Amino acid sequence: MGVVVALDESRKPEASVKPLVELTYSDMQQVNALILSKTGSDVEMIPEVAKHLIDSGGKRLRPMLTLAAARMCGYEGDHHVTLSASVEFMHTATLLHDDVVDESDMRRGKQAARMVWGNQASVLVGDFLLGQAFRMMVDAQSMDALEVLSTASTIIAEGEVMQLSAAQSMETTEDDYLAIIRGKTAALFSAACEVGPILAGSQKPIRDAFRSFGMNLGLAFQLIDDALDYGGSQTDLGKNVGDDFFEGKITLPVLLAYRRGNDAEREFWRSAMEADSSDAEALERALALLNKHGAIGDTVARARHYGEIARDALAPLPEDEFKCALLDVVEFCVSRVS
């Protein structure tokens, strides 16, 4: 039931996250051990809830970005492991709170924590993980890294609140939508990358390059995620086609189809998204309209645009194995539409 997307000629089907996974493998072992130890608490429910989410097989892309960025900039200490775990905890805390905010039933193909332990535990364990994230940042002893990550945490929350305000309006512009995903997704990618050169004591242009790389990779990642929701295979993300649609979550494909649609189509979108009255039949119609207006393909094209900016952000840096791995991640992200 997916939407057919015309593949760009430049697509390299072989691109994958594998080189990044291999380069960061031994560091990630340490990160995983640290994550496990920092979910520990005498309060039984905390490790239970945390492990439910942490074990559920996220790709851990963000912490790998921190590790690779630090190593690429010549960092030789251990604090990149600490900050990498910190980044993953910030991400996990956000997921726990998001599920409460979105009233989601599923997360990564498993029951959402809130369905097992309740909204209350999800809010509080999220708070606990956020606190642990900050404690680990303190352990890493870098004020600059602390500033970047604490600022990211406010920007993430701002993005989420913006989404909450915009959630009920089909009149959200593409610019509004970009501001939302810049906050809720790209800010953490950006911070995850920037703390690498910070630890390494790199010059400002290098820090700026990584920040920009992360920001644009994050935008591309989110836009592809949005496209996949209307066309990816279920196994990809533990999501089903139409999850966003049924939750009434307004994303770029829908905004494009709405803006390009006629009066009757717009009326359909308003009723489906704003009034939250969507069923399987409505999803069929939505997919047909997205196809008619090329909304998925153009969302992917937008994602490629940000992917290109991410590539160019790293262009001045030497061509080493880390850079190749990071560029492969960009290509993988924008190519994962099946």
Next chain:
Amino acid sequence: MGVVVALDESRKPEASVKPLVELTYSDMQQVNALILSKTGSDVEMIPEVAKHLIDSGGKRLRPMLTLAAARMCGYEGDHHVTLSASVEFMHTATLLHDDVVDESDMRRGKQAARMVWGNQASVLVGDFLLGQAFRMMVDAQSMDALEVLSTASTIIAEGEVMQLSAAQSMETTEDDYLAIIRGKTAALFSAACEVGPILAGSQKPIRDAFRSFGMNLGLAFQLIDDALDYGGSQTDLGKNVGDDFFEGKITLPVLLAYRRGNDAEREFWRSAMEADSSDAEALERALALLNKHGAIGDTVARARHYGEIARDALAPLPEDEFKCALLDVVEFCVSRVS
């Protein structure tokens, strides 16, 4: 309908927070201005929600403690203002999340934010304020203060989760309950006090004294709060007699009456608190049982015990106007049962 409490002979009815308010007045002006500026965001809903809570007339006891502790230790810079605002933001974030967790309708005599803007906004604006709190800690440039406050944030969350787990059981022991309030209330009082000497670069025994003072003051404060819920006047706290009772929130007065009660009384408490089936008639019976077993008076006595420890924590420090004001706060806290 309050419970009659026999007043301790040593009670000084004139004790108040007024000396502390006066000593910190000009610093608090700066704190209030900083709080206002740091709730600012282009995302309209954030300042709205934050101001709803911040303007609602909390006593701002915690930020005043930070200011007084720093000054008492001879600190002459400006970072105590920053950390003081940070402490208040941590507190405000906790309140926003608590209301969601407790499903409260009221807060400080006003509608809870979640009743006006929804649970979602309360969770996310809480996250935003927590992020801002950490950014301000970074501004204050003290790694030790960051460590103390970030650790407090995890302990607060642990305390709340503990309360969640214990909430449905009348078999909670007094020790369990103390562990809960140590986390959810006293940890922030303690951290608020400890960062004062940290900023001033005081020796470890001074830091320890303030940490212990704050911890025990916090315990006393919470126990009196629990007692007031069954006997204070409504204007005191924006709470009504029996709020905790109707929410099924198990506190020390109830635990004492339960442990001291006969089988029929215990059955009553279990049905009222665990099954959450309480009405006005049940509250009448609860108040009668609390009276019968002296549970309120003994809760106040426990609070006085922690108040005494708080006093002695500061005993080695010179007798100046700040110390007098802090000791008055202790006396005020344990004497506010009407």
